[in-house]
Amino acid sequence: MDWFPLWNSLRIAAISGVLVFFTGILCAYYIARLPRVVKGILDVILTLPLVLPPTVCGWFLLMIFGLRHPVGQLLQQIGVRFVMTWYGGVLAASVVAFPLMYRTARGAFESFDETLAWSGKTLGLSNTFIFWRIRMPACRQGILAGAVLAFARALGEYGATSMLIGFTPGRTATISTTVYQLWRTGDDAGALVWVLVNLAISAAVLLAVNLLERKNRQGRRAV
């Protein structure tokens, strides 16, 4: 049995998870500070991939990064190609997973008690220190939830991924596209194996979150 789809799905989910973690937090932090109108507009744009069907995201990505289109051609000239490559999978998964991280992080930041940050300032702490050592720990639950949701969404991405990178065995095949292809070709037994693999990963991720949450609760009670 060829385990490539597992490896490919994990690397796509892991890399896009990390990308989305940092960009989501940064956007959530800075956008929360913008004037109301600008904030509203950006909020809609950045959250759209969450409510749009993944095929619509895939279509937009193809119209931007496809090799018939200016951006895609430009990138091709410098040797970067998002169609039919696994980096394209990272791109697709990141776009689709981003809103989950962004929304949950913003929710967490908005419920953060700003007096804590101001107190830090009166003590002469730097903004960076306040962000990483005060704000982030206080918001860790929301941020953790967002990160897990984003990772899980990236792992399960199908629509945009299949449109942008197709199904090339050994190159772009992911767990979700493999399940679909095996089902399409009538190989239900083969599909079942990958379904079980996917269930196992998802269950492990959810279990890890529950454990972390319990630890958090216990930690808080001790304080």
Added chain:
Amino acid sequence: MKSKAVSKLPGIMLALVLAMAVTACGQASSDGLPSGTPAAEPVELTVFAAASMTETLTEIAGMYKAVEPNVSIVFNFDSSGTLQRQIEEGAVCDLFISAAQKQMDALDASLSGKDNPKGQDYVEQGTRVNLLENKVALVVPEGNPKGITGFADLAEKLKAGGVLMAMGNSDVPVGQYTKKILASFGLDETELAKAGCITYGSNVKEVTTQVYEASVDCGVVYATDAFSAGLEVVDTATKEMCGQIIYPAAVLKTSRNREAAQAFLDYLKTDACMDVFEKAGFSPAE
């Protein structure tokens, strides 16, 4: 099945009554008795057809409005393998047009055994005909970035690696033809797939789009798809490479309007329709 038909009955009756009320047809009585003019009854035909027939059949459905104003046609276009599965899973379908004999054979009780191992009985016997013939074409994106000149040239380039070819998967008829073509050049599809030279589409339109978007270096689709997408055809497969590609059509036993389905099938064989088919790259089946 039965309950589905029953649950749709009130809707059909309502549509009937409304149609009669609107046209104020003197002959029709609102109690639902047959009025003696069959043309007054609106009929909805569900046609399951291979994805490669999307444009032609849509055009023909428009033409059919003038011939049979009371018949409206609803299409379900997909790969023939998917359509076959949907029929097996109980989808209501009046007329099935497959892009290969295999899917039709699997639903034809007269072929129980080898071609129809499950002995499934969906095809209305006596209605099955060979409707059209199509060709398998090798297409390249605009500008032909890898300079592929034909199937023989492609075979060399695949052996050397560094070419990405899009083809239908083993469930899609055009994928099965592609596999035969590769075999006729002594190439093993599994080996090529392992080398990362093949990307699989789950229907022929997906392969067409991947070539059109230049996501791949070449693809194997039907001549008709190449025609409708305006793609450059560098070669067509001969009978020796992959055999003939015949599109069979048949009325199905699940049909609730067998006469109307048969009438539409007969219409498809008229010169007017064949003109439409031939303009799109099909030829009449011998």
